[in-house]
Amino acid sequence: MQVTLTNAEEAIALAESLIGTYNQVYGEYASETLSTLQAIEADLAVMAENSQAIAATLEQGSKAASAAMVQIKAAADAAAASATQAQAHSKGWLTKVQGELENRVTGALATQPTEIAADRQGALQSAAKYLETVRAGLADGKVSPAELTQIAQSGANASASIKAQGGPQLQALAGSIDGITKQVARGELPQAKKGVDGLASSLPRR
Numbered sequence: 714m715q716v717t718l719t720n721a722e723e724a725i726a727l728a729e730s731l732i733g734t735y736n737q738v739y740g741e742y743a744s745e746t747l748s749t750l751q752a753i754e755a756d757l758a759v760m761a762e763n764s765q766a767i768a769a770t771l772e773q774g775s776k777a778a779s780a781a782m783v784q785i786k787a788a789a790d791a792a793a794a795s796a797t798q799a800q801a802h803s804k805g806w807l808t809k810v811q812g813e814l815e816n817r818v819t820g821a822l823a824t825q826p827t828e829i830a831a832d833r834q835g836a837l838q839s840a841a842k843y844l845e846t847v848r849a850g851l852a853d854g855k856v857s858p859a860e861l862t863q864i865a866q867s868g869a870n871a872s873a874s875i876k877a878q879g880g881p882q883l884q885a886l887a888g889s890i891d892g893i894t895k896q897v898a899r900g901e902l903p904q905a906k907k908g909v910d911g912l913a914s915s916l917p918r919r
Contacts, residue, residue, distance in 0.1 A: 736821060766800035814899050821898040822891060830874035836883070840916055843871035843890060847909050849904055868894040886915060 830836040846867040850860035872887040879886065889912045896905040 720832040726883075732876060734754045746837050761775040781836075794885075817861065817898040821861060821868075821894050824865040826869040826873035827866065828874075830878050833878050833880065836874035837916060839867075839871040839874040840912070843867045844909055844916075846892060847897065847905065848849055850897065851906060851909075854902065855896060856900065856902070864897050865894055874893065886912065889915065 717827050804866070828839070843864075847864055850856060850864050858891050868890050872890045875883050875887040889908065893912065894907040896902075896908060
């Protein structure tokens with residue numbers, strides 16, 4: 714019983730941590746799956762309440778635990794039921810989130826350029842502007858819909874400018890730009906930051 718209780722408490726802590734991380738990274742996007750997250754949190758709250766009841770009884774000693782075996786079993790059954798429900802909600806939430814991430818990536822990469830540089834210097838300036846836009850969007854550690862839109866548009870402009878005016882030597886940079894935009898859209902912020910640093914070091918001096 715004690716081992717089960719410990720495992721339940723660890724699962725609750727991990728799930729709450731994951732929910733907090735999701736909210737922090739995706740910012741305003743978290744509202745899209747908020748109802749499912751709230752259902753998971755409600756299940757976790759029931760699990761925590763029943764786990765605490767079991768723990769309190771166990772702390773009173775074996776006699777108290779024996780006398781309260783019916784209550785302990787009821788609390789354990791309730792915690793298990795909540796765990797099953799939370800698991801079901803989690804699977805549905807994960808599937809929904811994965812679908813939303815792919816939709817964000819597809820939408821971001823489908824953004825059409827609105828400004829294409831007329832020369833090589835302009836292409837480099839467009840790439841530098843893209844770097845500034847991404848850095849500004851990642852500064853607070855999360856991505857809002859408005860920030861993703863700005864990054865996608867700036868990336869489309871920079872990528873198209875590099876392809877049109879960058880020459881053979883710079884064509885690989887267009888792929889790097891698209892890759893960073895994809896990482897931002899998927900919430901892979903640490904990877905996106907590394908990509909930004911790599912792109913910055915690859916840009917020739919203007």
